[in-house]
Amino acid sequence: MDIRKLARRNILNLHPYSSARDEYTGSGGILLDANENAFGAVIPGGYNRYPDPRQQALKNEIGKYQKISDDRIFLGNGSDEAIDLLIRAVCEPGQDAILIFPPTYGMYKVCADINNVSVRQIPLQNDFTLPTRGAADLNDPAIKIIFLCSPNNPTGNIFAADAILPLLQNQNRLVVVDEAYIDFSGTPGMLGFLSEHDNLVILQTFSKSWGLAGIRLGTAFAHPDVIDLLNKIKYPYNINILTQEKAREALRHPGALTDFVEQILAQRAYLEKALEKLQNVEHIFPSQANFLLVRFKDAPAIFKHLIEHNVIVRDRSRAVHCENCLRITVGTPSENRLLIGLLEQLEG
Ligand SMILES: *Cc1c(COP(=O)(O)O)cnc(C)c1O
Numbered sequence: 001m002d003i004r005k006l007a008r009r010n011i012l013n014l015h016p017y018s019s020a021r022d023e024y025t026g027s028g029g030i031l032l033d034a035n036e037n038a039f040g041a042v043i044p045g046g047y048n049r050y051p052d053p054r055q056q057a058l059k060n061e062i063g064k065y066q067k068i069s070d071d072r073i074f075l076g077n078g079s080d081e082a083i084d085l086l087i088r089a090v091c092e093p094g095q096d097a098i099l100i101f102p103p104t105y106g107m108y109k110v111c112a113d114i115n116n117v118s119v120r121q122i123p124l125q126n127d128f129t130l131p132t133r134g135a136a137d138l139n140d141p142a143i144k145i146i147f148l149c150s151p152n153n154p155t156g157n158i159f160a161a162d163a164i165l166p167l168l169q170n171q172n173r174l175v176v177v178d179e180a181y182i183d184f185s186g187t188p189g190m191l192g193f194l195s196e197h198d199n200l201v202i203l204q205t206f207s208k209s210w211g212l213a214g215i216r217l218g219t220a221f222a223h224p225d226v227i228d229l230l231n232k233i234k235y236p237y238n239i240n241i242l243t244q245e246k247a248r249e250a251l252r253h254p255g256a257l258t259d260f261v262e263q264i265l266a267q268r269a270y271l272e273k274a275l276e277k278l279q280n281v282e283h284i285f286p287s288q289a290n291f292l293l294v295r296f297k298d299a300p301a302i303f304k305h306l307i308e309h310n311v312i313v314r315d316r317s318r319a320v321h322c323e324n325c326l327r328i329t330v331g332t333p334s335e336n337r338l339l340i341g342l343l344e345q346l347e348g
Contacts, residue, residue, distance in 0.1 A: 001171045001172075001198045001199040001223075002171075003223075003225040003226060003229060005172070006090050006144065006172065006173070006174070006199075007089055007090055007229055008088075008089065008090060008091070008092050011088075011089055011090075011229065011232065011233060014232060014233070016232045016233065017236055019034075019050070019053050019236040019237065020033045020034035020050070021034065021050055021051075021052065021053050021236075021237075022053055022236070031049070034049075034050055036048050036049055036050065045241075046241075047241055047242075049241075050237055051237050051239060051240055051241040051244055052244070053236050053237055054231075055075050055239050055244055056070070057244070057248065058075065058239070058244045058247055058248055059073045059075065061248055061251045062075075062219060062247075062251065065251055065254065066191065066221070068191065068194070068221060071224040071227060072194065072221055072222060072223065072224060072227060073219060073220075073221060073227065074219065074220040074221075074222070074227045074230045074231065074234075075217065075218070075219055075220075075238075075239050076217075076218045076219070076220065076230075076234070076238065076239075077216045077217075077218070077238050077239065078205065078207065078216045078217065078218045079178065079180060079203045079204070079205045079207075079218030079219070079220070080107050080111075080218065081218060081234070081238065082201075082203055082218055082219075082220040082230065083107050083108060083111050083147075083176075083178075083203070084111045084114075084115075085230045085233055085234060086145060086174065086176060086201065086220070086230070087111050087112055087115050087117055087145065088115055088233060089229045089230060089233060090144045090145060090173075090174060090229075091112070091115065091117040091144050091145065092117075093115055093116040093117055094116050095142070096117055096118075096142050096143075096144045097112075097117060097118040097119065097120050097140065097142040097143045097144065098112045098117060098118075098119055098120070098143065098144065098145045098146070098147060099119075099120045099121075099122065099138070099140075099143045099145070099146045099147070100119060100120075100121055100122075100146075100147050101121070101122055101123065101124050101130060101131065101148065102121050102123055102124065102319065102320045103123075103124065103128075103152075103154055103155060103316065103319035103320045103321060103322050104124075104147070104148075104149045104152055104153065104154075105147075105149045105152075105153045105178060105180075108147040118142070120140060120142075120143060122138070123320045123321065124152075124155070124320070124321065126321055128152065128155040128157050128285065128321070129157070129159070129163070130148075130159055130163045130164075138167075139170075141172065143173055144172075144173045144174065145173060145174045145175075145176055146167055146173060146174070146175045146176065147176045147178065148164060148167075148175065148176065148177050148178065149177075149178040149180070150164070150177055150178070150179060150182075150189075150190075151179075151181040151182070151184070151185050151287070151288040151289040153180065153181065153289070153291075153327075154291070154293050154314065154316045154319065154322070154325075154327040155285055155293050155322075156181075156285055156286065156287030156288060156289045156291060156292065156293050157285065157286060157287070157288060158185050158187060158288045161190060161193065164177060164190065165193070165197075168193075168197045168199055168200055171199060173199065174199050174200075174201055174226070175197075175199060175200055175201070176201040176202075176203060177189075177190050177200065177201070177202050177203070178203045179202055179203060179204050180203065180204065180205045180207070180208055181208055181209075181288065181289035181290060182204065183208070183209035183257065183261055184208075184209060184261060184264065184265065184268075184288060184289050184290050185288035185289070186265075186288070187288075189202065190202050191221060194221055194222070194223075198222075198223035198225070198226070199223075200222065200223075201220055201221070201222040201226060202220070202221040202222070203218060203219070203220050203221075204218070204219045204221070205217070205218040205219070206218070206219075206247060206250065208290060209257055209260060209261055209264075209290070210250055210257055211260060212246065212247070212250060215242070215243045215246050215247065216243060217239065217243050217247050264290050264330050267330045267331070267332070267333060267336055268287060268290065268292065268330045270333075270336060271292055271328070271330060271336055271339075271340070272284055272287075272292065274336075274340045275292070275294060275340070275343070278343055278344070278347060279297075279347055279348060280296050280297050280298070280302065280343065280346055280347060281294060281295070281296060281297075281343075282295040282296060282297055282324065283295040285325075290329060290330050291327050291328060291329045291330060292327070292328050292330070293316065293322070293325050293326075293327050293328075294325065294326055294327075294328060295322075295323070295324050295325050296324050296325075296326065297324070298324070299315065299317045299324040299325060299326050300315075300317070301346070302326060302343065302346065303315050303326060305342060305345070305346055306339070306342055306343075309342050311338065311339055311342060313326045313327065313328045313329075314326065314327040314328075314329075
């Protein structure tokens with residue numbers, strides 16, 4: 001893939017903003033170049049200084065953790081930032097398109113809509129596997145990015161590498177695989193394919209398994225040319241000091257992540273077993289994520305009963321192939337017991 005053919009012309013020609021910390025990257029010295037408050041901050045912590053715009057220390061640690069070189073890592077203010085930047089980097093508004101496979105995560109379409117980039121949609125099959133390769137829309141040259149979510153939100157299933165790899169054959173577009181839930185899947189995901197496919201982009205996030213949704217940190221892994229393009233158009237200081245510090249602290253506790261994943265998987269199994277016994281449950285879709293998509297006989301009645309008792313789940317019943325489906329995040333043991341108790345109250 002030639003990134004110069006894929007990127008929008010104005011982005012290729014763009015002279016990005018060069019921040020003070022881009023122009024002087026040394027350490028120490030008397031910093032009178034960024035109009036910061038040289039006296040300090042009103043609270044302790046060194047926050048009077050701008051953060052490292054390249055997030056070098058954090059990238060080193062993520063690189064070590066993922067066994068990937070720093071120049072293949074982009075950090076965003078949540079993976080949502082990476083989704084938006086990818087679209088803006090390669091899709092010409094009013095002309096190009098993205099392709100999604102609904103039902104899936106809503107941000108791909110929202111970001112495309114905001115950027116006036118059209119959205120081609122090929123629904124997943126009834127069992128939520130990818131549509132067969134013959135689908136004519138797949139060959140549309142206007143499509144510059146395919147977004148896949150694996151494990152998929154809201155359906156919970158993962159797509160086999162064998163189903164994803166054929167999509168990478170067309171070199172005139174990017175294939176973005178959103179792996180927000182990969183840590184719950186017990187599989188390594190697509191990172192191992194990165195070095196062979198320079199049009200592959202993998203998104204991950206600190207929001208789910210790491211338990212850090214509040215600090216807003218997402219990662220995009222891709223060929224260095226794609227990463228350069230994203231860095232060129234991101235806000236100069238898109239990851240703040242607090243987030244960089246907390247993420248580095250988290251990376252020193254990978255065992256805590258493993259513990260969480262173990263507990264969540266045990267609770268997911270508990271929920272599956274308990275839900276299976278209920279008459280009101282029609283189907284529990286197999287999940288490789290930290291949530292279950294469940295088809296009820298009467299989802300609106302269930303949803304209403306739960307909300308009346310202060311338990312909030314996600315109504316996905318209007319999504320393709322998701323009639324009467326609610327998406328339930330795996331909670332703590334007591335939360336899950338309470339949920340099951342409420343559902344038992346509605347049994348005939
Ligand atoms: C939760 C989620 C994300 C995470 O987004 P952040 O902006 O990193 O919090 C990304 N993709 C999918 C499919 C998700 O469900």
